[in-house]
Amino acid sequence: MHEAQPHRHRRMPRAEYWVYFSLIFAISLPLALAMWLAGLVGPSRRIGERGVIHHAWSQARIITPQIFSA
Structure with missing residues (x-):
């Protein structure tokens, strides 16, 4: 009989992770800048x-990890 293998966490491919991370960061950067600028003129200080x-x-x-866990 075969022994039960312990459940291993699935590792994300390192290069693929960093490609997705870079794309998401590049998209998030202008959005964060817009939120920061809006915070300068408005009452909201969400970025801090x-x-x-x-x-x-x-x-x-x-x-990024949410994309890989889906």
């Missing part, structure tokens, strides 16, 4: 002190 690049990077870190 961390800045535009940090916000776009965070969005890419959230969205």
Whole structure:
């Protein structure tokens, strides 16, 4: 009889992950900039002190793994 194999987490292909991450970051960057500019004239301070690049990077870190887990 064969022993049951322990369940292994499926690893994301590294190159494919970074391609998707880069595309999502590139799309998120102008959107984050627009939100930041809107925050300068409006009452909303959604991006805060961390800045535009940090916000776009965070969005890419959230969205990219969701694409691979679907």
